[in-house]
Amino acid sequence: NAGVTQTPKFRILKIGQSMTLQCAQDMNHNYMYWYRQDPGMGLKLIYYSVGAGITDKGEVPNGYNVSRSTTEDFPLRLELAAPSQTSVYFCASSPLGLAGTYEQYFGPGTRLTVT
Amino acid sequence: EDQVTQSPEALRLQEGESSSLNCSYTVSGLRGLFWYRQDPGKGPEFLFTLYSAGEEKEKERLKATLTKKESFLHITAPKPEDSATYLCAVRSRGSGGYQKVTFGIGTKLQVIP
Secondary structure (H helix, E strand, C coil): CCCEEEECCEEEECCCCCEEEEEEECCCCCEEEEEEECCCCCCEEEEEEEECCEEEECCCCCCEEECCCCCCECCEEECCCCHHHCEEEEEEEECCCCCCCCCCEECCCEEEEEC | CCEEEEECCEEEEECCCCEEEEEEEECCCEEEEEEEEECCCCCCEEEEEECCCCCEEEECCEEEEECCCEEEEEECCCCHHHCEEEEEEEEECCCCCCCEEEECCCEEEEEEC
């Protein structure tokens, strides 16, 4: 059971380039999330998905896009990269809890630098 | 707006010196409070979920407690391997069926041998 996996681990982009951050989970979790973590800031939600084919915006969605064609995969697309997108990106998943509250399981992160 | 404040920002302990980390929160309709551990260069690792005031959970040297306004993570006789950043998060009632999660900045704990 690999849990949540993310690729790549590191990436340097030039301003205006595009890329896709990959995320996969093998725990059959319905909920998946993308966060960014910046120094001195709490994790900020970019996008989330409650199941295959269903996605919605979080707090900081501008400049990003997502898709969820399967339960397992939840890629994050950056179009026209900007220096403000330099950050560490974490993908997470959570089960659908009976009580409506559910812990999140995080991937190892992707460290992205835009120059 | 939901808010989570963790204190102190950093804590340095001698091995064996017990202490507590604080997480104070203001949310509309708490649906759960979570503690995570994050090691440098890694993703957060789930530790505990607390749902209601008075609840306590324990795991090895860690014990989490919850009141109506704050949560404490008590660390008893810490070891160097407990060094990490500890994150607190709250899930509150959100709109459209999504329950919003707000994370604190974390407390960076260093345990000196």
